[in-house]
Amino acid sequence: MSGFTRARSAALVLASAAAAAVLAAPSAVAAPEPIVGGTTTTTSAYPFVMQITDASQNQFCGGTLVAPTKVVTAAHCMVGETTRSVRVVGGRTNLNGTNGTVAKVSRIWVNPDYTDATNGDDVAVLTLSTSMPYAPVKYVSASDTGVYATGASARILGWGTTRENGSSSNQLRTATVPLVSDSSCRTSYGSDFVASDMVCAGLPSGGVDTCQGDSGGPLLLGGVLAGITSWGEGCARAGYPGVYTRLTTFSGLVSAQVNS
Numbered sequence: 403m404s405g406f407t408r409a410r411s412a413a414l415v416l417a418s419a420a421a422a423a424v425l426a427a428p429s430a431v432a433a434p435e436p437i438v439g440g441t442t443t444t445t446s447a448y449p450f451v452m453q454i455t456d457a458s459q460n461q462f463c464g465g466t467l468v469a470p471t472k473v474v475t476a477a478h479c480m481v482g483e484t485t486r487s488v489r490v491v492g493g494r495t496n497l498n499g500t501n502g503t504v505a506k507v508s509r510i511w512v513n514p515d516y517t518d519a520t521n522g523d524d525v526a527v528l529t530l531s532t533s534m535p536y537a538p539v540k541y542v543s544a545s546d547t548g549v550y551a552t553g554a555s556a557r558i559l560g561w562g563t564t565r566e567n568g569s570s571s572n573q574l575r576t577a578t579v580p581l582v583s584d585s586s587c588r589t590s591y592g593s594d595f596v597a598s599d600m601v602c603a604g605l606p607s608g609g610v611d612t613c614q615g616d617s618g619g620p621l622l623l624g625g626v627l628a629g630i631t632s633w634g635e636g637c638a639r640a641g642y643p644g645v646y647t648r649l650t651t652f653s654g655l656v657s658a659q660v661n662s
């Protein structure tokens with residue numbers, strides 16, 4: 403667990419960096435490019451991408467609008483949060499913007515199976531007090547397991563850091579990464595990778611990845627929400643793909659929240 407970084411876990415990120423300094427080659431440091439290794443985009447292009455912020459509208463995670471008042475995010479983003487402490491901001495491409503729509507949260511559902519000891523079952527659904535005036539995106543149904551074909555091109559989005567231990571991106575960024583086979587991800591992460599609950603994406607040589615602050619945001623396959631940014635060993639490191647919540651496993655639980 404000690405080497406894994408998660409949103410808002412500054413101590414873990416630093417511990418990870420220290421471990422990397424001891425264990426990894428200096429080449430593990432990624433090039434200073436966007437999400438890591440992506441391009442800037444806008445919430446006009448991806449209107450369902452939401453900032454999850456504190457009450458002062460400081461972004462700390464991402465989320466995905468799946469219905470006018472329902473946002474899918476990571477369970478680990480909600481640790482220590484309450485309906486009073488969280489806001490959802492839509493339609494705001496830049497972190498320093500004041501445009502878009504700010505919604506309060508009336509209910510936080512965290513997958514009851516989530517534990518921060520394993521990072522498994524990393525899904526939460528927020529119910530907004532007011533509707534977002536943006537188009538939601540579809541999410542996978544339980545039977546859509548075929549979307550996770552090895553090599554499929556997945557789109558990732560977020561305002562997270564553009565390199566490991568770097569600073570957040572003011573502007574929303576996006577990249578595409580190929581899905582990694584479960585056996586390959588198991589080789590990377592051992593028993594911390596639970597194939598029934600997680601799916602991995604990244605290039606063998608690294609260089610393109612989600613990073614700190616991207617957690618909770620979308621992984622899209624064929625334009626449909628199929629994963630949630632969850633965890634990984636550092637960011638964009640060769641041999642350590644990003645790990646995402648395998649949303650088909652949790653579609654039924656999510657639908658129960660979205661339709662309630």
Ligand code: 4AZ
Pocket residue numbers: 407408409410611612613614615616617631632633634635636637638643644645
């Ligand atoms: C984070 O801390 C985080 N490279 C998100 C994704 C990854 C690592 C850390 C995967 O939010």
